[in-house]
Amino acid sequence: MTTTSFALFGAKPAFDKPLPIGQLYFPSWERYEAAFRGIFERQYYTNQGPLTEQLEEKLQQFLGVKHAICVSNATIGLMMTTDAMGLTGKVILPAFTFAASAQSLSWAGLKPVFCDIDLNTHQIDIDRVESLIDEEVSAIMGVNLWGGACKPKALQELADAKGVQLYFDSAHAFGCAVDGVKIANFGHAEVFSFHATKILSATEGGCVCTNDDDLAARLRNIRSSYGAGRPVNVVRTANGRMSEAQAAIALMSLEDFPANQKNNEVLYRLYETQLKEIPGLHLVIPTGVSFSNFQYLVCSVDEREFGLPRDVLIDLLKAENVVARRYFYPGLHRSIPYVQELPQYLDSLPNTDSLCASCIQFPIGALVSAESVERICNILLRAHQASTEIRARHEK
Amino acid sequence: MANKSSIEELAIFGGSRLFAIPKSTSNLVRPDVEKFLQYSKAFFDQHQYTNNGPNVKLLEKRLAAFHQAEYCITFCSGFWAIAIAISAVALKGKTEIVMPSFTYRRMADIAAWVNLKPHFCEVEPATLAMSAATVRPCINENTALILGVHPIVNCCDVDGLVALAKEKNIPLLFDSVESVYESTAGGKVGGSGKAEIFSLHASKLLNGFEGGYITTNDASLAKQLAMMRGFGFGGIDNIVVPDGMNAKLNEVHAAMTLASLDDLEDQVARNRQRYYTYKRLLAAIPGIRLLDFDEDHQTSYKNIVVELLDAWPLTRAGTISILNAEKILARAYYSPPLHQKPMAYAHVPADLPLTDELAERFLNLPCGHLVSNEDITNIVKFLEFISANASRISERLREMGEK
Numbered sequence: 001m002t003t004t005s006f007a008l009f010g011a012k013p014a015f016d017k018p019l020p021i022g023q024l025y026f027p028s029w030e031r032y033e034a035a036f037r038g039i040f041e042r043q044y045y046t047n048q049g050p051l052t053e054q055l056e057e058k059l060q061q062f063l064g065v066k067h068a069i070c071v072s073n074a075t076i077g078l079m080m081t082t083d084a085m086g087l088t089g090k091v092i093l094p095a096f097t098f099a100a101s102a103q104s105l106s107w108a109g110l111k112p113v114f115c116d117i118d119l120n121t122h123q124i125d126i127d128r129v130e131s132l133i134d135e136e137v138s139a140i141m142g143v144n145l146w147g148g149a150c151k152p153k154a155l156q157e158l159a160d161a162k163g164v165q166l167y168f169d170s171a172h173a174f175g176c177a178v179d180g181v182k183i184a185n186f187g188h189a190e191v192f193s194f195h196a197t198k199i200l201s202a203t204e205g206g207c208v209c210t211n212d213d214d215l216a217a218r219l220r221n222i223r224s225s226y227g228a229g230r231p232v233n234v235v236r237t238a239n240g241r242m243s244e245a246q247a248a249i250a251l252m253s254l255e256d257f258p259a260n261q262k263n264n265e266v267l268y269r270l271y272e273t274q275l276k277e278i279p280g281l282h283l284v285i286p287t288g289v290s291f292s293n294f295q296y297l298v299c300s301v302d303e304r305e306f307g308l309p310r311d312v313l314i315d316l317l318k319a320e321n322v323v324a325r326r327y328f329y330p331g332l333h334r335s336i337p338y339v340q341e342l343p344q345y346l347d348s349l350p351n352t353d354s355l356c357a358s359c360i361q362f363p364i365g366a367l368v369s370a371e372s373v374e375r376i377c378n379i380l381l382r383a384h385q386a387s388t389e390i391r392a393r394h395e396k
Numbered sequence: 397m398a399n400k401s402s403i404e405e406l407a408i409f410g411g412s413r414l415f416a417i418p419k420s421t422s423n424l425v426r427p428d429v430e431k432f433l434q435y436s437k438a439f440f441d442q443h444q445y446t447n448n449g450p451n452v453k454l455l456e457k458r459l460a461a462f463h464q465a466e467y468c469i470t471f472c473s474g475f476w477a478i479a480i481a482i483s484a485v486a487l488k489g490k491t492e493i494v495m496p497s498f499t500y501r502r503m504a505d506i507a508a509w510v511n512l513k514p515h516f517c518e519v520e521p522a523t524l525a526m527s528a529a530t531v532r533p534c535i536n537e538n539t540a541l542i543l544g545v546h547p548i549v550n551c552c553d554v555d556g557l558v559a560l561a562k563e564k565n566i567p568l569l570f571d572s573v574e575s576v577y578e579s580t581a582g583g584k585v586g587g588s589g590k591a592e593i594f595s596l597h598a599s600k601l602l603n604g605f606e607g608g609y610i611t612t613n614d615a616s617l618a619k620q621l622a623m624m625r626g627f628g629f630g631g632i633d634n635i636v637v638p639d640g641m642n643a644k645l646n647e648v649h650a651a652m653t654l655a656s657l658d659d660l661e662d663q664v665a666r667n668r669q670r671y672y673t674y675k676r677l678l679a680a681i682p683g684i685r686l687l688d689f690d691e692d693h694q695t696s697y698k699n700i701v702v703e704l705l706d707a708w709p710l711t712r713a714g715t716i717s718i719l720n721a722e723k724i725l726a727r728a729y730y731s732p733p734l735h736q737k738p739m740a741y742a743h744v745p746a747d748l749p750l751t752d753e754l755a756e757r758f759l760n761l762p763c764g765h766l767v768s769n770e771d772i773t774n775i776v777k778f779l780e781f782i783s784a785n786a787s788r789i790s791e792r793l794r795e796m797g798e799k
Contacts, residue, residue, distance in 0.1 A: 239475035
């Protein structure tokens with residue numbers, strides 16, 4: 001096997017320009033233009049306008065949830081939710097999650113308690129949650145990762161038994177269902193992201209879902225004075241508004257959800273078939289759900305079987321203009337400020353450390369064709385076959 | 397749109413409204429839709445909808461140049477821009493933030509989000525703004541930061557606050573949300589203190605749907621703020637600053653702001669006309685004093701604020717009710733002031749008699765894109781009418797109150 005066919009060693013890259021990780025679905029120019037000419041005619045730009053109202057109604061219908069409260073972005077949604085739930089002290093969450101999950105707690109003056117994860121599903125390890133609950137813990141933040149779910153019903157039973165609250169960072173989970181019930185309906189609240197990299201895009205944006213009328217009222221009062229509905233006392237307000245521009249894009253994206261989900265699933269299945277032929281790349285299957293949005297394509301790299309360390313593979317793909325990412329690296333417990341503030345977690349999350357060292361994410365979404373999947377998998381197969389030589393040259 | 401000939405015709409007493417479409421105090425400027433679409437094309441073609449896309453980069457460059465500041469960093473809102481800026485520059489280990497009480501209704505809540513106690517200062521009666529003299533008594537060993545806030549007409553004493561902050565060695569930020577276009581003797585607003593914060597909310601001078609930005613001449617602060625708005629990331633998988641969150645401005649909002657910026661000089665000319673219409677017509681009505689813009693320096697002429705003097709024959713609350721019933725959405729100027737409102741978080745209790753008094757006297761009148769000169773003529777005629785018939789109106793209002 002030769003290494004000369006790889007861009008890392010001087011060959012022409014497999015892709016002309018960088019292929020981003022995804023999702024990046026967006027309406028056609030014609031639909032975009034029509035929607036925005038409408039906004040300019042109405043001259044209603046923000047403050048819970050007609051499109052935001054319409055989006056909230058449609059999200060409620062789609063998710064089968066009583067309240068969908070649209071927000072500027074998911075991080076702000078999480079921050080508002082901690083306040084609205086009246087959380088105090090500490091909150092348990094995995095360290096294998098995006099920075100925003102823990103940052104929302106820090107902004108709200110709360111302390112994260114990091115829980116390890118299950119190596120196979122990548123989700124929070126429910127068996128370890130119980131031992132972390134002490135009198136300072138007011139809630140568990142479940143994180144639904146990779147289009148799968150983190151056993152919301154079992155977490156609810158545990159939370160009820162222990163007298164703590166439960167909510168979810170469901171940034172990855174829009175449209176997914178557990179036993180036919182859409183994610184949005186579990187715990188006290190669930191927070192979705194409508195970032196451009198998610199299946200439902202508002203460019204930036206998100207929503208908080210709940211079936212609790214009082215919690216919804218508090219969330220709306222915190223968000224802003226517009227669309228606040230029934231006035232209730234809250235400790236502090238925020239600006240958590242979604243503009244009409246964001247709502248316009250999200251409405252079109254919601255219309256496109258079935259087609260975009262299907263596209264993701266087709267690409268996922270293609271990857272699945274081809275990755276089977278490559279030793280050492282273990283595809284993460286969205287677990288715990290009866291329906292997935294397939295918005296992420298994540299593998300763990302077994303260095304021994306595959307022949308290359310994960311980070312060498314990322315360099316190799318980057319040279320080919322394939323944007324592969326080591327998601328959540330190095331784990332929140334090893335990131336600022338928690339690495340200094342909470343050093344007790346450095347040695348207590350072995351599965352998190354192991355996945356942070358092996359996890360890799362490949363492109364899937366609007367800009368990825370079936371042909372690109374084949375080309376990516378071909379690079380991966382060749383990389384495996386030439387791994388000894390690549391390793392030798394890369395070390396130089 | 398007929399004006400009123402008898403008090404029975406007032407909407408508050410059941411007559412028809414003077415305006416079918418509400419006349420508000422929000423700017424709601426509408427930039428050229430074609431320009432907006434042209435800017436949109438840039439991010440659309442690149443499939444980059446947020447995360448420091450082409451419009452955000454262009455906007456930051458143009459706003460820095462506009463304010464004659466070295467750096468500009470955009471945010472999802474003025475609210476979170478202020479919170480992040482405070483978090484970045486407040487002295488660590490200190491607990492209080494000095495701010496006026498006679499200001500934006502959520503300002504104290506921002507302090508609560510960054511875990512600082514608001515310590516409210518008085519304002520100067522002549523400017524309605526804080527000054528070095530009103531801030532000085534609030535400074536103590538716990539002071540973490542001074543938040544200088546420009547009022548909505550003209551500017552606060554920038555030089556005085558800068559000198560005080562320097563003398564006391566306390567960081568100073570400016571909330572310049574209402575002063576995008578303004579200048580002071582020291583030059584364009586945007587280059588003073590550690591940083592200055594602006595809003596791109598649709599109600600402000602530059603309409604970006606929602607959004608905000610910060611200008612600064614401090615390179616390392618600019619870098620820190622840019623990282624904090626994006627979770628603290630300094631590179632891929634590398635968080636380098638604490639207190640990060642998501643406060644990024646998306647590309648659509650940036651495109652809108654760019655289109656608004658293109659229209660800004662024309663807008664100020666339109667605002668100037670509106671202001672002069674108000675000024676000319678209000679001069680004839682006793683008991684109402686228009687707050688004049690300081691035309692020695694560059695000004696946006698955007699906000700119309702009047703003081704109801706002792707000669708004005710109706711109460712302010714009554715005046716507002718009568719106006720609002722006609723769909724003239726006049727608002728009490730920063731009332732109630734922050735120190736009078738219940739706060740469920742830590743704060744320094746304040747006794748501010750001057751603020752209490754001023755908070756009863758001023759009124760914001762309709763302004764902005766949806767208010768024509770003809771509307772202004774009708775609004776002022778209406779004010780004239782209620783002033784002339786004030787005693788009978790007051791009587792009817794009292795009767796209504798008794799029922």
